[in-house]
Amino acid sequence: MEEIDYTYNLTATTTTEISSTLNNKRDQILEVSSIVIVTLYIIVMVISIPGNLLIIWIIASNKRLKNSINLLVCNLAVAGILIGIVRMPIKIYELTHYTEIYYHYPFSNFTCKLNRFVPACSIMVISITLTTICIDRYVSIVYPLKPHLKLTCRRVYLFLPCCWLISGLLSIPFVMFVNVIKFSDFKRCHLVMPTNSNTTGTSSNNLHFTFANIIPWAPFILSVFLIPVIIMAILYSIMVKKLWYSAFTNNAVGIESQEYKSRMYNRTDTFSNYEYGLKMKRKVVKIFIAFVILFIATNLPYYVFFILVDFDFVLIKDIRNRMILVDSFIILNYTCIAYNAIIYGYFNSHFRSHSPKWLRLLCNCFKPIRVVST
Numbered sequence: 001m002e003e004i005d006y007t008y009n010l011t012a013t014t015t016t017e018i019s020s021t022l023n024n025k026r027d028q029i030l031e032v033s034s035i036v037i038v039t040l041y042i043i044v045m046v047i048s049i050p051g052n053l054l055i056i057w058i059i060a061s062n063k064r065l066k067n068s069i070n071l072l073v074c075n076l077a078v079a080g081i082l083i084g085i086v087r088m089p090i091k092i093y094e095l096t097h098y099t100e101i102y103y104h105y106p107f108s109n110f111t112c113k114l115n116r117f118v119p120a121c122s123i124m125v126i127s128i129t130l131t132t133i134c135i136d137r138y139v140s141i142v143y144p145l146k147p148h149l150k151l152t153c154r155r156v157y158l159f160l161p162c163c164w165l166i167s168g169l170l171s172i173p174f175v176m177f178v179n180v181i182k183f184s185d186f187k188r189c190h191l192v193m194p195t196n197s198n199t200t201g202t203s204s205n206n207l208h209f210t211f212a213n214i215i216p217w218a219p220f221i222l223s224v225f226l227i228p229v230i231i232m233a234i235l236y237s238i239m240v241k242k243l244w245y246s247a248f249t250n251n252a253v254g255i256e257s258q259e260y261k262s263r264m265y266n267r268t269d270t271f272s273n274y275e276y277g278l279k280m281k282r283k284v285v286k287i288f289i290a291f292v293i294l295f296i297a298t299n300l301p302y303y304v305f306f307i308l309v310d311f312d313f314v315l316i317k318d319i320r321n322r323m324i325l326v327d328s329f330i331i332l333n334y335t336c337i338a339y340n341a342i343i344y345g346y347f348n349s350h351f352r353s354h355s356p357k358w359l360r361l362l363c364n365c366f367k368p369i370r371v372v373s374t
Contacts, residue, residue, distance in 0.1 A: 033324050038095045040331050044338045045088040051341030052077035052084070058351065065351065068136065068151045073344055075129045075160055079122040080337030086118045088334070095327060102319075103186040109179060112189035116174040119334070124167035124224045126336060130291055131228040132159065137288060138235040141242055141281055170223050217310065225299050232292045236285070243282050287347055294339050302333040 055077045059065045090111070094101040105112065136151040143149055151159075178191050305325070308314040316322040344351065 030320050030324060033328075034095060034098070037324070037327050037331060038092060041088060041092050041095065041334075044331065044334055045084050045092070048080050048088075048337040048341060049084040051338065052080040055341055055344065055351075056081075066153065068153050068156045069133060070351075071153060071156045071160075072129050072133050072136075072151075073340075075163065076126055076340050076344075079125040079129070080340060082122045083119050083334060083337050087115055090115050091327075091330075098320075098323070102188060102323075105180055105187045105189045107180075107189070112180050113175045113178050115189075116178045116191070117168075117171050120171040120174045120220065121164070121167045123333070123336070124170060124220070125163055126340070127224045127228045127295070128163050128167065130288075130295060131231055132163075133288055134232045134235050134292070137285060138239055141239050141285070170219050173219070217307065221303055221307075225303055229292075229296055236289055236292060239285050240289075243285060287343065290343055290347075291340065294343075295336060298332050298335050302329045305329045 056074050059070045059074055090107070097106075100106060132151070139146070139149045139151075174191070178189065181188050181190050181192065306329070309316065309322075309326075316325065
């Protein structure tokens with residue numbers, strides 16, 4: 001009589017059960033991760049759309065707030081609203097209908113292109129606008145006696161269409177190479193780059209590199225992140241040095257223009273005028289430095305991750321794991337459309353003073369700190 005190997009059967013059964021348990025736990029973790037990401041998208045959308053609309057409405061309805069900086073802040077708000085209205089709802093649908101989106105894309109080719117173009121263009125507008133604000137603050141602080149260099153409202157009205165035009169042109173690769181790909185068993189909205197002898201670079205076991213990948217990435221990363229961050233870091237460093245480390249020296253900012261500041265703030269005491277103006281400028285710079293720090297914190301991980309993945313420095317074989325990571329970094333990048341409204345709307349005293357009464361009461365509940373307007 002043939003003996004039955006119960007040990008083998010027990011081991012096989014145990015291994016199968018363990019594998020099944022691990023797969024179930026993995027699926028549960030992925031499901032929870034998806035729910036968390038969808039929730040974050042909804043929160044960002046709920047904050048960004050009404051918050052940015054409120055900023056535009058308050059500035060547009062108050063003549064005193066219609067200065068060059070506030071017009072640029074409105075430009076930030078418009079870019080945020082576009083992402084919130086055009087991209088976020090589709091993205092939430094994609095996350096809640098993963099299988100349908102990945103295998104049977106339900107939208108048109110125009111929607112596919114639009115949902116890549118609008119975020120790219122809007123993020124670039126935000127970057128260019130923040131850089132412009134930085135340059136204007138730099139001129140105001142370092143060259144206070146050269147008003148012809150300052151950004152006037154007329155110059156802003158000329159700048160705004162140029163900003164959107166440049167951003168749109170630099171975002172064209174995301175329209176050119178994004179299409180709905182149709183095969184026998186699936187239809188997907190995907191970025192497809194040309195891969196011929198002229199665009200192929202090097203490849204190895206650990207790295208696959210094509211020059212075609214650079215077509216959308218190089219101009220976009222340079223214009224939307226690297227160049228603006230370098231400019232803002234240098235200029236804000238100079239401003240900090242002027243406002244904090246040179247405040248009580250003979251080379252302090254504006255020390256040679258006491259009479260100018262006295263007229264500006266309608267004060268009689270010259271030294272008090274200088275201290276007051278210095279304090280106000282410091283607070284303004286703090287607000288926009290916060291913008292820049294958050295801009296770097298939310299963009300740097302995003303671009304590093306996508307460069308590593310697109311050029312196969314990091315291989316993520318599991319599709320669901322890859323999508324969870326991709327969506328996590330995307331929502332981190334999109335938070336800029338929410339925190340721009342929060343920082344400027346909440347930490348600006350003149351802005352709050354011109355806001356609706358119900359909003360002022362709401363802000364008072366959180367005991368806001370005293371800050372200065374731009």
